[in-house]
Amino acid sequence: MAKVSAIQxxxxxxxxxxxxxxxxxxxxxxxxxxxxxxxxxFKAQLALSEMPRNGAKIRLRNRCAVSGRPRAYYRKMGxxxxxxxxxxxxxxxxxxxxxxW
Numbered sequence: 341m342a343k344v345s346a347i348q349x350x351x352x353x354x355x356x357x358x359x360x361x362x363x364x365x366x367x368x369x370x371x372x373x374x375x376x377x378x379x380x381x382f383k384a385q386l387a388l389s390e391m392p393r394n395g396a397k398i399r400l401r402n403r404c405a406v407s408g409r410p411r412a413y414y415r416k417m418g419x420x421x422x423x424x425x426x427x428x429x430x431x432x433x434x435x436x437x438x439x440x441w
Contacts, residue, residue, distance in 0.1 A: 341407050341408060341409075342403065342404075342407060342408030342409055342410065343408075344408075346408065346410075347403065347408040350400065350401050350403055352394070353394045353399055353400055354400060356392060356394045356395040357394075357395055357396070357397050357399075357400060359395065360391055360392070360395035361395075361397070363391070364388065364391065364395065364396070367384045367385075367387055367388040367391075368388065370384035371384050371385055371388065402415065404418070404419050404420035404422075404423050405418045405419060405423075406419060406420070406423040406427075407420060407422065407423050409422065409423070417433065424436075425438065
């Protein structure tokens with residue numbers, strides 16, 4: 341089980357990303373638009389740099405929905421390899437057959 345504080349920090353970042361996603365996308369569109377004057381693009385760059393760092397999507401960490409484990413994460417299921425194996429053994433994941441010999 342991951343530290344509760346690490347899971348809560350990641351959840352806080354998810355909320356910030358959702359809150360600032362639209363504004364960040366608008367500013368990035370202005371910055372990358374070469375037809376706009378350089379002053380306007382520079383102002384957009386400054387506004388983007390003043391936004392909270394944790395509002396960037398890159399700062400998020402994929403974590404297991406069951407245990408909060410950050411490593412060995414399967415995106416398709418949202419679980420770590422350990423949780424995937426346990427739930428698969430119990431037959432709780434449809435379509436997954438765990439082989440053992």
